[in-house]
Amino acid sequence: MGTEGERLAPVLAAAPAADGEFEEITDADVEQVVALWRECGLTRPWNDPYADVADARAGGTSTVLVARSEGRVVATAMAGHDGHRGWLYYVAVAPDLQGTGLGRSAVVAAEAWLVARGARxxxxxVRTTNTDVLGFYARLGYTDQECTVLGRWVDQS
Structure with missing residues (x-):
């Protein structure tokens, strides 16, 4: 049967590209991206979304992908590769376009970006309060990894 990584790598590699509808964020997109994240309820007072965008753009192992329609940012996905796994953050679709397949395209584009950088x-x-999105991710093949995520803030002073 193989290891977990061996089972998942072909699935990710076979994921179709998003047909060019997603591109890396530009300076001109930042305000719209943060506004979309806020509109979708993805921001929290303790996370500065502008700093998150800047950090994602600062290195070669992470990015923010955006889709635009008629000059408006309508979807995003932040992707990062930690050297072991790829991670998705800030997957957002404008509320008036949710249910159109744009969220799936965002995830597929981010997965393709990560696979191109070695993610297996x-x-x-998903925040425990965001139960509405669990079905969406389940339909894309994401499952509970039966682990507990722990964290702590590091004093930056």
Whole structure:
């Protein structure tokens, strides 16, 4: 049967590209991206979304992908590769376009970006209060990894 990585790598590699509808974020997109994240309820007071965008753009192992329609940012996915796994963050679709397949395209584009950088597995975290999105991710093949995520803030002073 193989290892978990061996089972998942072909699935990710076979994921179709998003037909060019997603591109890496530009300076001109930042305000719209943050506004979309806020509109979709993805931001929290303790996470500065502008800093998250800047950090994602600062290195070669992460990015923010955006889809635009008529000059408007309508979907995003932040992708990062930690050297072991790929991670998805800030998957967002404008509320008036949810249910159109744009969310799936965002995930597929981010997965393709990560696979191109060596990811064999892609993971994401869903807040326990965001139960509405669990069915969406289940339909895309994401399953509970039966682990507990722990964290702590590091004093930056």
């Amino acid at each position: 597995k892609v993971q994401l975290m």
